[in-house]
Amino acid sequence: MQQEVVLAMLAKEPSHGYELQARLGRALGPLAEGINEGQVYVTLTRLEKGGFVARVDTPTERPDRKVYRLTPAGQERVTEWMSDVSWPRPDLTEFHMKLVAAAQASLADPISIVDAQRRELLRRLRDATSAAMQEQEGSGSALLLEGIVLRLQADLRWLEACETSWTDRSKDR
């Protein structure tokens, strides 16, 4: 679990891990099933060690009901995160190099590598599209699923371009 996500969820008001977990579940819908129950608590403990969150004294000693609040350092980190424009990189270089190496060293047929990859992505797209079809229109998780669907579509179109290019190259040989 990314620390900033947990920090940002605490920005609204002090809260305990159980509540954060529930809010995360509502925001992610069917995607929340991938989150390990313990991850939020582990992250909170790490954040506490780092001085980004602090315990609020409460009568209960149940570990999942320990209430945390942001410290000034945590607040600052959330503000930085909000204005940060870094973006997850789709690692296309690795796949591209796989095709180049396959062709150069005759390790495998690049076109069959592309085909296998395409099938895998189509199966993922099938899962993501099915999940999106079951979502209520306009729900937060539908929007997230739509993002996943669009990225998979973009990747599939790139694979199509790979296939066309490598088919042409094999004809020229």
Next chain:
Amino acid sequence: MTTEEPITGPQQALVRARGLRKEYGRDEGLVRAVDGIDLDIGRGETVAVMGPSGCGKSTLLHLIGGLDRPSGGELWLDDRRIDGLGERALARLRRREIGFIFQAFHLMDELTARENVELPALLAGRSPRDARMRAISLLGEVGLADRSNHLPSALSGGQRQRVAIARALVNEPTVVLADEPTGNLDSIATYEVLRLLARLRASGLTIVIVTHDERVAATTDRLISMRDGTFVDETRLLGGTRGKLAGFIGLDR
């Protein structure tokens, strides 16, 4: 090509093509739009055909649907050979056996949603009362019961396509053929149509879809890739991935 066995043999195939060809023009200008295709589509199967513009996928759909006649090869629908049928027999086949769904909906602008759905039923010889009952029931099934008296111009793109789907089903077709059914639709309307197609699949209908939309293709049983009039790849998509959805975005790490 996949190494898996076909799920249906020729006997069970609802649509069967052998060496199917369609050519346009002649001599220098000869275009082999469909260039010797073998195809078996099982009863209840949903198949998507993808490929670049001009690869012959729409022509293939038109041949299966009797909108066009092949230049050569054999074509069966429901164990009946249809490649040699005359114009009248083809028109009859289109009315009774095939449900068409088009990218541009092809609804009659001056008819209401209900009348649009009724029309092919009337043309196929059903009584006005029967046609009307069927239209009302189908519009209910596609979630447009309250729009049945609207003209197409008063409906959204997604609603128009749902009317077109109801119309395609009115004569209980043997097979439904869809040519870019989501090509003119935004994302929300695309999901509406996908949900509807999923229900048709679940009811056991046989559907062939020509599409550019990977989302549509990914929700079928089998994906055929076409190029230059021939099939270059076939992928069975049943089952989806074994991994969890959340794994795609790294949430499970």
